[in-house]
Amino acid sequence: MKTRREQAEWRREQLLDAALRVFAGKGVDGASVKDIAQAAGVTPGLLYRYFDSKEALVETLLAERGFLPRLRELLTADNRARPAVEVLTELLGAFDGLLADNADLMAVFFSATQARAALADLVSEGQRLIGDFLAARVAAGELRPHDTATAAKTLFATVAVGRRTGSAVDVAHLVELLFPCER
CATH class of the missing domain: 1.10.10.60 (Homeodomain-like)
Known part of the structure; x- marks a missing residue:
């Protein structure tokens, strides 16, 4: 019972x-x-x-079932020590997978005009977390200096728009394109 x-x-x-x-x-x-x-x-x-x-329902759905909890999990201290390209590829793959596996959640995300402020806060926090990760990797000398905030926005937006339009993005290729490795 x-x-x-x-x-x-x-x-x-x-x-x-x-x-x-x-x-x-x-x-x-x-x-x-x-x-x-x-x-x-x-x-x-x-x-x-x-x-x-109803707005509280939308906000709760996006906050609890969206990508932010998984993003926080992926950006733990252990993962911060791994190469940025590996972490970013894993992170974007997880984001793309969430979008692919949760069409209903994606529909809410793209139609949540009534909870636009809460949605903007969630997106902003996700972008800030990625931007902070990228800035830390720049400071460590792993990545070249760049506008980390714009890079974070670009990563999320590219994957989300690709999934929304039915043109899924190869996340490993995207990461390699934005953050080429020395060979």
Whole structure:
């Protein structure tokens, strides 16, 4: 038998799953709290016990199921000591894989106009983390000096747009193109 806490966590995940399906089908702007509650088999009132608004659902989906948690994991101290080209290739491969395996989440990401500020914050944090990693590798003498913020934006945008347009990017080739290794 589940504890109250386990039951509440299960219900929360069920609501997030339903929200993801509804947002992917109707778009964030076209979906209502009633639609999400109906898809989850609950009342709108119960949904509001877990999330303050539809925007809070979008923000939670993107924050918890998006790439930022995985990015933080990949940029641990252990990985910071590995060659940048290896880390970047692994990181971009994981990002591309998340986009490929989660079409619904990708649809929410690209249609989340109501949570645009939260989305911008998440993207900005991801770009900052990559930029900091690149700056550290420049400081260590591994990479040539460059605009690390622009490089971080370019890496994410290239993979995301490639996946969105159906022209997946070869991430190893992208990393090699932007950060050529001495041979």
